[in-house]
Amino acid sequence: MPNPKRKHTPQRRDKRRSQNWKLEVKSLSACGQCGALRLPHRVCPSCGFYNGKIEVAPKAAKTEEGKEKK
Numbered sequence: 279m280p281n282p283k284r285k286h287t288p289q290r291r292d293k294r295r296s297q298n299w300k301l302e303v304k305s306l307s308a309c310g311q312c313g314a315l316r317l318p319h320r321v322c323p324s325c326g327f328y329n330g331k332i333e334v335a336p337k338a339a340k341t342e343e344g345k346e347k348k
């Protein structure tokens with residue numbers, strides 16, 4: 279079995295371990311309807327708008343509907 283000849287330095291070890299901690303959303307586009315930031319190819323979280331029409335009822339409207347039923 280091939281083995282590493284030398285122990286890796288703490289700097290090298292820490293550099294390797296620090297590769298995975300960056301979690302950032304790189305692309306956010308503005309919603310065409312309300313202008314809120316949303317992920318591309320996703321329904322807008324604030325108004326439920328996608329592809330020129332309302333695909334999903336926004337959360338605020340859903341709660342209002344629930345109140346009306348009660």
Ligand SMILES: [Zn+2]
Nearest residue numbers: 309312322325
């Ligand atoms: Zn929107």
